[in-house]
Amino acid sequence: MSKKISLVLSLAGLWAVSSALAMGGKPKAGDEEAINARIQPVAKVRLGAAGPASSNRGNRSGEEIYRTFCTACHAAGAAGAPRSGNKADWAPRIGVGLEVLTKTSIAGKGAMPPRGGSDATDEELVRAIVYMANKAGANFKEPVAGAKPTSEKNPEEVAKAACFKCHETGEQGAPKLSDRAAWTQRASKGLDAVITTVIRGHGKMPARGGLADLTDDELKKVIALMFKEVGAEAK
Ligand code: HEC
Numbered sequence: 670m671s672k673k674i675s676l677v678l679s680l681a682g683l684w685a686v687s688s689a690l691a692m693g694g695k696p697k698a699g700d701e702e703a704i705n706a707r708i709q710p711v712a713k714v715r716l717g718a719a720g721p722a723s724s725n726r727g728n729r730s731g732e733e734i735y736r737t738f739c740t741a742c743h744a745a746g747a748a749g750a751p752r753s754g755n756k757a758d759w760a761p762r763i764g765v766g767l768e769v770l771t772k773t774s775i776a777g778k779g780a781m782p783p784r785g786g787s788d789a790t791d792e793e794l795v796r797a798i799v800y801m802a803n804k805a806g807a808n809f810k811e812p813v814a815g816a817k818p819t820s821e822k823n824p825e826e827v828a829k830a831a832c833f834k835c836h837e838t839g840e841q842g843a844p845k846l847s848d849r850a851a852w853t854q855r856a857s858k859g860l861d862a863v864i865t866t867v868i869r870g871h872g873k874m875p876a877r878g879g880l881a882d883l884t885d886d887e888l889k890k891v892i893a894l895m896f897k898e899v900g901a902e903a904k
């Protein structure tokens with residue numbers, strides 16, 4: 670049995686057992702048949718979804734991906750999945766932005782397997798997320814077909830918004846942008862070493878300066894910009 674199917678089976682089993690409990694005490698041996706009967710339709714749906722890859726792969730709409738792969742959990746909220754069209758479930762997730770949601774969906778999160786267990790391409794996955802989130806009040810734009818799903822962020826804006834929060838004021842002991850000596854000393858380690866520390870996090874500084882969705886490349890640009898700002902030349 671594939672991992673995916675057994676996961677759904679165990680989710681369905683949990684649900685069946687807990688509803689059996691809710692309906693009156695412990696599940697008895699005789700309940701097993703009833704439980705199996707309830708699990709079956711779910712297992713069948715997922716078997717269908719895990720079938721041969723669609724010939725239209727890459728061109729499916731958000732709604733199609735959603736109906737094929739995501740409803741199993743997101744329609745009713747199985748395993749704590751945010752329910753499609755439910756504003757309260759989605760509000761905090763919409764707040765983190767489409768890029769972060771895309772990253773977590775690609776990687777998987779909690780009880781959600783990577784890509785929601787689908788064969789969706791990155792673009793298709795984004796479309797499905799846009800479809801679900803917009804039904805719950807978001808105003809996300811679907812990526813244009815063939816375009817890069819995430820436009821490269823302007824590092825200057827990113828830095829001003831997130832990094833200067835600590836580095837302008839020296840909050841948490843961050844080296845201040847006005848403290849040239851502190852930066853010159855850091856610059857002497859070379860840009861690569863500094864980037865590595867920022868990616869990993871260092872002392873009170875969270876990994877990636879708290880910006881989990883920033884790529885290494887973007888981070889590099891922001892750091893270079895910070896060095897430029899203080900007039901310290903990094904190797
Ligand atoms: C096996 C059940 C399951 C399937 C199938 C599934 N999800 Fe999920 N999904 C979850 C659960 C559970 C969460 C909540 C995870 C958490 O917050 O710990 C979740 C959360 C999410 C989130 C929010 C992520 C975040 O960062 O908070 C998005 C977006 C999402 N799913 C998209 C999808 C899409 C798109 C599909 C279909 C391609 C899909 N899911 C299929 C269970 C599922």
Ligand code: HEC
Nearest residue numbers: 831832835841842843855863866871872873874877878891
């Ligand atoms: C929560 C506050 C905070 C935020 C936000 C933050 N930093 Fe920092 N940063 C620190 C602190 C504190 C240090 C000093 C860590 C130490 O030396 O122990 C530091 C150190 C650094 C250093 C020097 C690393 C080294 O090798 O010595 C760089 C470069 C840096 N931060 C870049 C960034 C960038 C880029 C961002 C935004 C993406 C950022 N920081 C966001 C607090 C922060």
